[in-house]
Amino acid sequence: MRARRGARAHLPDGKGDAAHDDLPYRYRFHDLRHTGLTIFAQEGATLAELMRRGGHSDIRVVLRYQHSTMARDRELAERMSRTAQAKIEARKKANKDSQGGDGHL
Numbered sequence: 001m002r003a004r005r006g007a008r009a010h011l012p013d014g015k016g017d018a019a020h021d022d023l024p025y026r027y028r029f030h031d032l033r034h035t036g037l038t039i040f041a042q043e044g045a046t047l048a049e050l051m052r053r054g055g056h057s058d059i060r061v062v063l064r065y066q067h068s069t070m071a072r073d074r075e076l077a078e079r080m081s082r083t084a085q086a087k088i089e090a091r092k093k094a095n096k097d098s099q100g101g102d103g104h105l
Helices: 016-020 029-042 047-054 059-098
Strands: none
Touching (some): 029 047, 047 059
């Protein structure tokens, strides 16, 4: 059964709306599915694994789950850059201190 947009969908187990009592209003079963696949992608699932788990035959459909991994990739790259910059600055300071403090030999 396909739910109207914004309406509550029935769960596959046939429990219907009673199974949705703990979900926020207008939260659909598909939202749970999307959240699960997004987390799966964030944990490192490949596109093939996402396709298999989601039952998709078109790779373009599963690419939407990669958006969260791209954001995570940017976050990790920024953290790595800050760490590298801190090490560079520490090395410069150590070199400066070992040369008498004024940069001259």
